[in-house]
Amino acid sequence: MGIAATARRFIATNGLGMALFMVLGVSFWVLVLVVLPQVTMVDFSFRPKLPPADIGGPLDQYTTANYEYFYRGHPGNPEGWNRVDMTVFGRTLIAAVFVTVFNFIFCYPVAYYLAKVATGSWARLLALSLVVPYWINEILRAFAFRIIFGDAGLINTVLKTLGIIDVSIDFIRADVALYAGLGYAYILLMIFPLYSAIESLDKNQIEAARDMGSPWWRIHWRIVMPFAKQGIVSGCTMVFMLSAGALAAPQILGGPSSLWFTQIIYQGFFEYFNWNRGAAYAIILLVSCMAIVLGLTKLVGGKAGEIGR
Amino acid sequence: MRPSILARGATGLYLLAFFGFLFGPLFIMVVTALNSSSFPRVSPWDCLTFEWFVKLAGDERLHSGLLNSLIIGIVVVVLSVSLGLAGALFLARLGPTSRAVVYTVITAPILIPGVVLGISTLIFWDRAAQLFGYGTGSMFYNGIFLTVLGQASFISSYCMLVLIARLQRFDTGQIEAALDLGATNVQAFRRILLPFLKPAMISAAIIAFLASFENYNTTVFTISHLHTFTTIISQKVRLGIDPSISAVAFIIIVLTLIGALLYEAMHKRAELKKDRRLPEGDVLRGLFRRNPAMIMGVMVVVATAVGIWLAMGHSAEQCKADLLQQKLERQRQLEERYRQSLPAAGAGEEGGDPASQGLGAGAFGNVFDPKNLEGQAGVGGQEEGEQRTPAEKPGQSTFGNVFDPKNLEGQAGVGQEEEKPAGEEGQQ
Numbered sequence: 001m002g003i004a005a006t007a008r009r010f011i012a013t014n015g016l017g018m019a020l021f022m023v024l025g026v027s028f029w030v031l032v033l034v035v036l037p038q039v040t041m042v043d044f045s046f047r048p049k050l051p052p053a054d055i056g057g058p059l060d061q062y063t064t065a066n067y068e069y070f071y072r073g074h075p076g077n078p079e080g081w082n083r084v085d086m087t088v089f090g091r092t093l094i095a096a097v098f099v100t101v102f103n104f105i106f107c108y109p110v111a112y113y114l115a116k117v118a119t120g121s122w123a124r125l126l127a128l129s130l131v132v133p134y135w136i137n138e139i140l141r142a143f144a145f146r147i148i149f150g151d152a153g154l155i156n157t158v159l160k161t162l163g164i165i166d167v168s169i170d171f172i173r174a175d176v177a178l179y180a181g182l183g184y185a186y187i188l189l190m191i192f193p194l195y196s197a198i199e200s201l202d203k204n205q206i207e208a209a210r211d212m213g214s215p216w217w218r219i220h221w222r223i224v225m226p227f228a229k230q231g232i233v234s235g236c237t238m239v240f241m242l243s244a245g246a247l248a249a250p251q252i253l254g255g256p257s258s259l260w261f262t263q264i265i266y267q268g269f270f271e272y273f274n275w276n277r278g279a280a281y282a283i284i285l286l287v288s289c290m291a292i293v294l295g296l297t298k299l300v301g302g303k304a305g306e307i308g309r
Numbered sequence: 310m311r312p313s314i315l316a317r318g319a320t321g322l323y324l325l326a327f328f329g330f331l332f333g334p335l336f337i338m339v340v341t342a343l344n345s346s347s348f349p350r351v352s353p354w355d356c357l358t359f360e361w362f363v364k365l366a367g368d369e370r371l372h373s374g375l376l377n378s379l380i381i382g383i384v385v386v387v388l389s390v391s392l393g394l395a396g397a398l399f400l401a402r403l404g405p406t407s408r409a410v411v412y413t414v415i416t417a418p419i420l421i422p423g424v425v426l427g428i429s430t431l432i433f434w435d436r437a438a439q440l441f442g443y444g445t446g447s448m449f450y451n452g453i454f455l456t457v458l459g460q461a462s463f464i465s466s467y468c469m470l471v472l473i474a475r476l477q478r479f480d481t482g483q484i485e486a487a488l489d490l491g492a493t494n495v496q497a498f499r500r501i502l503l504p505f506l507k508p509a510m511i512s513a514a515i516i517a518f519l520a521s522f523e524n525y526n527t528t529v530f531t532i533s534h535l536h537t538f539t540t541i542i543s544q545k546v547r548l549g550i551d552p553s554i555s556a557v558a559f560i561i562i563v564l565t566l567i568g569a570l571l572y573e574a575m576h577k578r579a580e581l582k583k584d585r586r587l588p589e590g591d592v593l594r595g596l597f598r599r600n601p602a603m604i605m606g607v608m609v610v611v612a613t614a615v616g617i618w619l620a621m622g623h624s625a626e627q628c629k630a631d632l633l634q635q636k637l638e639r640q641r642q643l644e645e646r647y648r649q650s651l652p653a654a655g656a657g658e659e660g661g662d663p664a665s666q667g668l669g670a671g672a673f674g675n676v677f678d679p680k681n682l683e684g685q686a687g688v689g690g691q692e693e694g695e696q697r698t699p700a701e702k703p704g705q706s707t708f709g710n711v712f713d714p715k716n717l718e719g720q721a722g723v724g725q726e727e728e729k730p731a732g733e734e735g736q737q
Contacts, residue, residue: 010402013402014402014494015493015494015495015498017494017495018398018494018495018498021395022395022398022399022402023399024395025391025392025394025395025396025399026392026395026396026399026411026415028392029392029395029396029415029461029462029465030411030414030415032458033392033418033430033458033461033462033465034414034415034417034418034462035414036433037426037429037430037432037433037462038429040429040432040433040436041425041428041429041432041433044432044436055439106327109320109323109327110323110324110327113320113324117320121601124573125601125602126324126328128569128573128602129328129331129332130331131569132565132566132569133331133332133335135519135523135565135569136335136523136558136561136562136565137522137523137539137542137558137561138523138525138539139523139525139539139542139543139546140338140542140554140557140558140561141334141335142546143338143542143546143550143554143555143558144334144335144337144338144558145334146546146550147334147337147338147341147349147350147550147555148333148334148337152348152350153350154337154350154351157350157351184330184331184334187331216316237420238419238420241420241421241422242422244422245421245422245423245424245425245526246526247423247424247525247526247529248525248526248543251543251547252543252546252547262422262424262526265424265428266424266529269428269530275428275431275432275435278428279428279429279432282422282424282425282428282429283425285422285424285425286421286422286425289422293420
């Protein structure tokens with residue numbers, strides 16, 4: 001069956017108007033909004049930074065200089081490697097993994113409670129109270145943590161009043177505020193997939209295990225978690241990607257001496273005006289995050305690309 | 310088997326801690342909006358004030374940012390819901406293999422970091438403009454245009470997921486029946502599928518608007534020299550924090566709370582209606598019966614209205630004047646002590662006018678300026694101060710100046726422990 005025949009059949013079953021709406025809508029979305037911009041960005045990242053007049057000229061050759069800069073730094077760099085960018089990059093990814101793991105441990109009991117213990121309007125009320133903080137602006141949520149963890153913030157004031165400390169603890173510099181803020185920001189995105197996965201588990205399985213004398217932790221480890229694996233993978237994937245790609249929270253809560261990799265990208269764009277290198281860095285971030293997610297998903301035997309189902 | 314008391318207690322404690330962590334920061338932020346201290350804090354508490362809301366009302370940049378955000382939000386809603394609908398319908402008509410591929414492509418933007426989406430949109434339209442020979446003044450460089458497209462690329466995915474969830478429960482037999490009876494495809498779509506999808510489309514529209522309104526990562530790259538509400542708030546927070554941002558949060562949190570409760574109430578009401586458990590006739594009772602969310606929602610609305618009404622008549626000036634008086638008093642004591650520690654030097658001037666002392670004149674000069682106090686006619690007299698409306702306050706401008714953190718920076722002795730952190734934070 002040829003393409004023309006498929007198209008004719010598609011139009012016949014849906015009507016011309018509907019067929020056009022669907023096909024044009026999806027192609028505009030997929031091509032103009034997603035695929036072409038990404039492809040252009042990849043192309044752009046392999047080109048040198050040039051003034052507009054030289055673009056398309058003899059100097060406009062493909063080069064890997066933008067990527068080399070990431071690990072080598074300036075050509076004359078005596079250290080031999082780009083210490084700042086590479087360290088920030090590594091720290092961002094490791095910190096994002098920790099935020100994800102912590103978030104999972106923190107959210108799992110609540111998701112289980114919502115899915116299997118709470119009932120009726122109580123469960124709905126709890127679910128609603130999970131959603132409300134999520135709709136408060138990301139910037140404002142970070143700001144709240146700044147108030148709490150700041151030099152003259154709530155925690156320091158309380159500790160001082162109680163006489164536990166004399167000098168303010170610098171939570172911002174220690175990145176405590178940042179990790180707390182990041183964990184806070186994505187609670188809902190962790191709980192929701194966990195909840196929908198656990199909810200479909202047959203309660204009898206838990207009862208059976210309990211009747212046979214299995215302790216509560218083994219019930220979770222051997223029955224609930226393996227069953228909810230796909231939900232765990234989805235939730236962790238989302239939290240990891242979003243924390244690694246976060247920009248607002250690190251800008252507001254990050255210490256003066258520690259950067260997040262997205263901030264380096266941002267600087268490349270708006271302080272050095274080197275869009276090409278910025279694009280290369282953005283791709284480095286995207287590709288490494290995807291590699292980590294796919295690798296870990298494979299490791300636990302889940303399926304990637306099933307997010308949101 | 311019922312869980313033991315211990316297990317239930319532990320569960321309760323954990324839930325309490327969890328929701329405490331969830332709402333604590335928001336609650337603290339809201340409270341700081343009402344403290345007159347120029348650094349947002351809960352303790353030490355200075356004065357109950359509504360001045361930060363007044364400051365907000367006069368912020369022109371924030372207003373223009375808000376307008377941009379609204380425009381972008383509305384266009385994004387229309388675009389994303391349409392694209393999401395097209396995607397959901399299209400996916401439903403594909404075979405399993407192609408379906409998986411298309412599904413992965415159009416849900417991928419949810420996982421792509423917002424920064425990457427923003428950069429790719431910016432670069433793509435920059436290249437497109439150069440390819441077609443458009444200048445920097447053209448639409449391709451317009452911040453609103455770029456932001457709408459950048460945001461729609463992933464918000465459409467949200468909308469599609471919401472619509473797919475609803476579409477899965479649709480009985481396609483209905484469409485077939487309509488077509489058999491002679492309806493055209495468009496008619497069947499408009500009369501049957503669209504009404505069925507309407508609740509999901511409303512949810513998708515709300516989600517799209519909120520996601521657009523609060524988006525930062527993508528917007529900050531695509532908005533170019535313009536501003537949205539979120540980018541302005543972010544700039545404010547980074548340049549130096551003050552409680553007017555808490556006031557923004559206050560307003561947004563109250564609106565979100567009311568919205569969420571009303572949404573829940575409507576949901577409950579529709580459910581009750583479906584089960585025919587609503588009493589006929591009596592509208593008012595029917596509205597609140599078995600509907601705690603509705604009751605809570607109305608309570609929040611009423612509390613807000615009363616709060617605003619009370620705020621109109623409230624003035625923090627009296628309290629601030631008292632606070633200033635306390636500080637001056639402490640300053641005098643410190644000065645006294647200092648003078649006593651000096652051998653004989655200030656002995657002859659004991660009890661004289663502090664302003665003529667010369668001691669610390671540079672730093673204290675402003676505070677001690679007699680003109681500064683002229684407006685404070687009512688400082689000791691409470692009845693007089695309380696009856697005044699804020700607009701008539703003569704002391705307002707002078708006090709505003711006194712409470713400026715910079716003003717206090719030079720004051721070695723006065724209120725050091727309290728005000729120094731504020732000064733430091735302000736400089737960051």
